[in-house]
Amino acid sequence: MEQSTKDKILVVEDEPTLLETLEYNLTRQGYHVITASDGVTAVERARRERPDVILLDIMLPKMDGFEVCRTLRKEMNVPILMLTARDDEIDKVVGLEVGADDYLTKPFSMRELLARVKALLRRVRLIHEEMAATAVPASERLVFGDLVLDLSRGEVRLGDRTIPLKPKEYELLVFLARNRGMALSRDLILERVWGWDFAGGTRTVDVHVRWLRQKIERNPAQPTRIVTVRGIGYRFEG
Numbered sequence: 001m002e003q004s005t006k007d008k009i010l011v012v013e014d015e016p017t018l019l020e021t022l023e024y025n026l027t028r029q030g031y032h033v034i035t036a037s038d039g040v041t042a043v044e045r046a047r048r049e050r051p052d053v054i055l056l057d058i059m060l061p062k063m064d065g066f067e068v069c070r071t072l073r074k075e076m077n078v079p080i081l082m083l084t085a086r087d088d089e090i091d092k093v094v095g096l097e098v099g100a101d102d103y104l105t106k107p108f109s110m111r112e113l114l115a116r117v118k119a120l121l122r123r124v125r126l127i128h129e130e131m132a133a134t135a136v137p138a139s140e141r142l143v144f145g146d147l148v149l150d151l152s153r154g155e156v157r158l159g160d161r162t163i164p165l166k167p168k169e170y171e172l173l174v175f176l177a178r179n180r181g182m183a184l185s186r187d188l189i190l191e192r193v194w195g196w197d198f199a200g201g202t203r204t205v206d207v208h209v210r211w212l213r214q215k216i217e218r219n220p221a222q223p224t225r226i227v228t229v230r231g232i233g234y235r236f237e238g
Contacts, residue, residue: 008053037061043072050078054079054081084104101168149177156216181237205233212226
C-alpha cells in the first residue's frame, strides 16, 4: 500500500457501481474511505469526518455538487476534486468558481483519478512543509498602506478588519505582494502558487484574482492594488 490510512477520502457519488469501485480502489491504496450518495449526506459527513480530500460528483440528489462545494468551501479548506459526466467547459468553470481545486471528466481511468488524488495530497503536504521551513520572525509583515500581510500569523488585515482568505487566495496574495511592481504571467502564477502538476488552466488564476479583489480593493470593478497587465497577467501595486 502506498498511502497511510491517515489520509481520509470522502467519495460523493450517487451511481452505486462507480461508488463501490472508487471505494474499493482507494481502500486498496491505503486510504480511509468515507462515502455519501447525495449532497446533504456529503455535507454532514464532511463536517463530521474532516476528510483530507473530497471526490465530488456534480449530478447528485438533494443537493448538487456545485452547492455542496460552495457550502463546504465556506467552512473548510479541504481539496475538492469534482467529477463531471460531461466534457463541458461551463462545468469546469463553474466548479472553479465555487471553489473546486481540480476536476476530472467521466469516464476516467482509475490510474488518472489516483494520480490526481496523490497530487492534491502532495500539494497540501508541500505547502505545510514550505510554511514550516520558511517560518518568519514574529515581526515580519508586508505593509501596503492599510493592507497588512502578517506572515507569521498567516493573516491579512485591511484597516482594523481581519480579511478571511482561503489558502490559495492567501498564497496568491503573498506571492503577488512579494513581487510588487512586477508583471507576472498567468502561467508563472499558476506554476508558483498551484504547482506544475496542477491540471486546471489559467482561468483558475483569474477566478482567484477576482475573489481577492472583492476582498481587498476599495472598488473591485476598478482595482488599484492588483491590476491587470494586458496580454501578460497581473501586477501588484500595493
